[in-house]
Amino acid sequence: MKFEAVTIKDIARALGISTSTVSRALRDSYEISPETKQLVLDCAEKLNYRPNPIALSLKERRSRSIGVIVCEIANNFFSQVINGIESIAYDRGYNVIVSQSRESYEREVIDLQYLASRSVDGLLISLSTETNDLSHLKSLHAKGFPIVFFDRITEEINTHRVIVDNFRGAYDATEHLIKNGHKRIAVISNSEFLSITHERVAGYKEALIANGHEVNEHYVQHCFYGGMIFEEIEDAINKLFTQRNKPDAIFATSDKLTTGCLKTLKRRGLKVPDDVSVVGFSNTDIAELIDPPLTVVRQPAIEMGKAAIELLLQLIESKRPIKEFEKRILTPELQIRESSIKKTAKVAEDLTLRAKPIHLQE
């Protein structure tokens, strides 16, 4: 199955010169005469020579590829992040190797081992929901292996991080619900281990308090696998709606939770926003098409990917070890639509008018 490739040796043999001369000629070294260079170049062209990146990697101890670990590729948010990562990597001559942990700690560890044994120059990672032991990352990081965290980050390892202002996104979303007359706002969130959960739930609570509401822990539901298991969401909704004081609004803190929540409500026959309003973190490009048009806090996912890989390349390509690390915080955008507006006021009507200018994403 192997298909033999033409190497620098083939050129050397064909021209009766040494491989070093060929190598230097190809790299346009000053110590090769113009005539020889031309000869080599022509021959390389004729033989359709392509340098072997693997040999180069071995020599230079760098593969010009970077690894990406996310919990799931087929997810609006993550696929957009990967899009951003790939676009910069392409420009800078790097390959991106993606793998998914599927929210499994075990797989994350294996993925990491697999990627890290020097086949990639650095790593971009958003932690799996199961991950609370970080020793696999710590040992690598201690050896100087470049890592940048994004989205689901950790404070335990000191390196670059890029996230959105989750606190603010949640705060704004919650406050928006309050301002629209909601009194009993529930939140459906991911595992409590995740940084995004902390920050988003904190933003939610702070908004309640700042607006004179009480925090009711019965209104705080966690889905450990973030909705990968659909029953989790159904359970959460069930718990919320079998309480004495049923919520009049739900704030879902991730893409999958938001859509899962909407599906469950629909199947249960609950009308949005009449029975319960909904706002959720989501990067779907069809929020405006949902019934009702969905109020979302949208993350600049592509920008996050770009920022993450730029920081990583900075780490990789730096001459001396970097000791100062950056936590880049991007701004999420609250896109207000009808799912969060009670039909009582005439606000809904205004909304329809406002619908057009709101962010025409391609």
Next chain:
Amino acid sequence: MKFEAVTIKDIARALGISTSTVSRALRDSYEISPETKQLVLDCAEKLNYRPNPIALSLKERRSRSIGVIVCEIANNFFSQVINGIESIAYDRGYNVIVSQSRESYEREVIDLQYLASRSVDGLLISLSTETNDLSHLKSLHAKGFPIVFFDRITEEINTHRVIVDNFRGAYDATEHLIKNGHKRIAVISNSEFLSITHERVAGYKEALIANGHEVNEHYVQHCFYGGMIFEEIEDAINKLFTQRNKPDAIFATSDKLTTGCLKTLKRRGLKVPDDVSVVGFSNTDIAELIDPPLTVVRQPAIEMGKAAIELLLQLIESKRPIKEFEKRILTPELQIRESSIKKTAKVAEDLTLRAKPIHLQE
């Protein structure tokens, strides 16, 4: 920035034995004594030795990684395909390197060069919309480089292919519209160069003919960039609705076209399905949440990814060159919801009842 790694030499030096012995001990060769093996294994463990895959690649002339080229990662269909690809690759010990052509021929060529110069063992590709010259792929294929096409394929290169039954998907969708009383069914499709366009438009036309309808070329609109440029879709819709006989149904043949179409209709104030029905190819997981719930032909994207990489690995790992190639055709699924049902009949009501059992995708 380099971080030194422990090699087989370090173990050899530490134990005062040769590298060949270490290598053999690690591979559990029969010609190494059990004691030495244990010694080596312990030492490797203690030093936290990890084999260098790059050195291995150079030696064995295989990288255990495969390349994937799609036009866009952040797309429901393609991200699901990549999901499938990654899952099998993971099991079989391969890395997946993804890159996106962004529908550009030029980028596809560069991506290919970049991947193919023996840094990947094989390629999975869905062609860009601009691609009609296939020489970049042909030359590689001629050298024996393993390639498998999926989704947007070509007949010009003889190798494995995996697609869905596009003809049937389109036929079923169109016939469904006809059976529901639609008389003037338009189609919005991708570039005419694309295989998927051919097949889907052919299915559409055949369904019309088989049901006694005429094919009206004014009802066939093409968007060259498949909706990456939003104006394309708006133009197509404009053309359709400025005709004397406005269509009473639209069949959109891709994910982006479908959602783009829906957005345009909504912004134009056209109600679905009252003013015009819609059915489209789409792999969104929230079709049921759209207003109105969207009838889609859904492709088994994950399965497509899995099939494609399995065929590729078969190509890669085969001892002798394979001459018999397979065209694997998966079956798309028509998921009927309300967007394609005229409100006149009481069909709509039935539909609501049927809504639940329809495919609970996680």
Next chain:
DNA sequence: TTTATTTACGCAAACGTTCCCGATAACGAT
């Protein structure tokens, strides 16, 4: 003419592995 300097190239080591070939010692068979 001699010496110093430049020009233009080759040799060989190195990157981390694997593996073909020997080599040595121990041991039983002749």
Next chain:
DNA sequence: ATCGTTATCGGGAACGTTTGCGTAAATAAA
């Protein structure tokens, strides 16, 4: 005592490159 086996290990080439060093010839400076 000699020979063929077997068990156990080391030497070194090879994968495709790059690069430090050496060196011959050519040129310039003396």
